[in-house]
Amino acid sequence: MIYKPYGKTGKMVSALGFGGMRFKDDCSIEEGAEIVRYANSLGINYFDTAPNYCNDRSEDIFGEAFKNMSGEFYVSTKSSLGSEPDADSVRRRIENSLKRLGIDKINFHHMWCIMDLNHYKKVMAKGGPYWGALKAKEEGLIDHLVFSTHASGEEIRIMVEEGYFEGVTLGYNILNFPYRQEGILAAHQHGLGVATMNPLGGGLIPENQEYFSFVKQNQNESVVQAALRFNASHECISVTLSGMGSKEEVKHNVDAVKNLTILKNSQIETLKSSLRQDMNQLCTTCQYCKHCPKGINIPKYMDLYNYYVLKGINGIKEMYELLSKYGDIDFEKDMAPSDCIGCKKCETLCTQKLNIVDRLDWINRNVITK
Ligand code: SF4
Ligand code: SF4
Known part of the structure; x- marks a missing residue:
């Protein structure tokens, strides 16, 4: 396993992270925990969960796994921000996550799912969620305050430049990367760690293997592995999260990031131009069209x-x-x-x-x- 720095936190995280949103419905808490421990035994040390994932069982599964996990690991979870979030409700959510995960401290705590700049302002408002999480950090319940977002690259840059966070988690894959590239570069430039989620395009990539076969570097790797490698090889991305529901998936995905060669930005740009030639029917979400007089997204x-x-x-x-x-x-x-x-x-x-x-x-x- 290759380990990469998570921004300026001093933590080295595995290039592949475990996303805790794909445990199967019929998987028991102990079976899920066994998959998590197996991932840790193969070198994965970044575990990402959230309240409500997998019918609200994900944090419990990780909590069970952490009781007997021998390797070093870091825990990432999130506070849902709701419609009218405040500092106190975030504090309650943090305490609840700590209890369910059975840990004393959350290593990476996310202000969850910031949709755009207006939403960001609500999170940062005086007495709002950010300040509840900051207080918890000052009291030692959190190592690092980070955020997850579905905003555009341009908006992410603005959030990053405000300087309140140590890392960001965002959706990034071979379908949407032009839309988010600016945010990833900005985060890296400002010393933030970057976690990417949804590397497989919500299932679109594995379910359309033939279409996406152009990302494969050789015949031996699968399209899923190639898509994971595309994210994990980016020098600005600290950890690539993949939801894994079985030991076979864990092994398959760990193999994808073995012997990873970290690509420079210039190489990503070259790859970007060759990808686009194959994607001529697809919107790349580059946003060049966004000046609609009717304001249509x-x-x-x-x-x-x-x-x-x-x-x-x-x-x-x-x-x-x-x-x-x-x-x-x-x-x-x-x-x-x-x-x-x-x-x-x-x-x-x-x-x-x-x-x-x-x-x-x-x-x-x-x-x-x-
Ligand atoms: S519609 Fe065209 S310009 Fe607009 S985001 Fe998609 S690819 Fe870019
Ligand atoms: S009004 Fe319709 S055609 Fe004109 S810019 Fe907006 S989406 Fe395009």
Whole structure:
């Protein structure tokens, strides 16, 4: 296992981290704990969980595993910020996580799922969640205060530059990396650790192996391994999280990051240009089209359309339902596809030359259910 520095924290974390959101429904607490301990025995030392993962069993599974884990390890968990979060509610959540995990201190505590700059401001407001977590840190309950986010690279840069956090966790993979690259570079420049989640594009990559076979460096590696290596080999990424629900998956994924050659940014840029040639039907979420006069969040809808390109009508419908359920698509903020007036300004700006107007119209007619 290769270990990389997590920002300026002094901690060396395994290039592959264990994401605790993929334990199977029929997996018992002890069976899950056994998988976690096995991962630790293969060198994984970064374990990421959160309240509510896996029907709210994930923290309990890790807590069970930690009772008998022999190797050194670091624990990452999160405070859900809710609709009107405050310092006291975050404090309660931290105490609850400590109890369930059976530990005295959370190594990496996340302000969870910051969606954009407005959300960030709420987190940082006086008396808000950040200050509750900071107090817990001062009392020794937390090692490092970090955040997770689904914001754009540009917004992540702004958050990072404010200087309140020691690390960031963000979604990054061969589908969306242009959208987040700026945030990763900014975090690295400012000495923050970077954890990446969703390296397999929410299952899109393993479920479409033929389509993504171009990322493989040789015939012996699987597409999943190639996708993990793409993240883990980035010099600005400290740890690549992968949700693992069996020992076989753990072994397969650990093999992917063996003998990893850390790529320089210049090499990533070269890879980026060759990837794009293969991705000509997919939106890369680069955001060049974002100057819509109607304020439509075009990258978000085009990213959704990716699921139609790759997985067909059921794939896009399932993803839309999931995004709606968690408020990741909000017609008040993102506007609706039906708000498009067909000016085609976006199409002239699109780096992929996508027929955005037609795609929005198609989503409106075939996918939107309210
Ligand atoms: S064509 Fe539609 S989505 Fe594109 S910029 Fe004009 S209004 Fe916005
Ligand atoms: S629609 Fe085109 S310009 Fe807009 S984010 Fe996607 S690829 Fe980039």
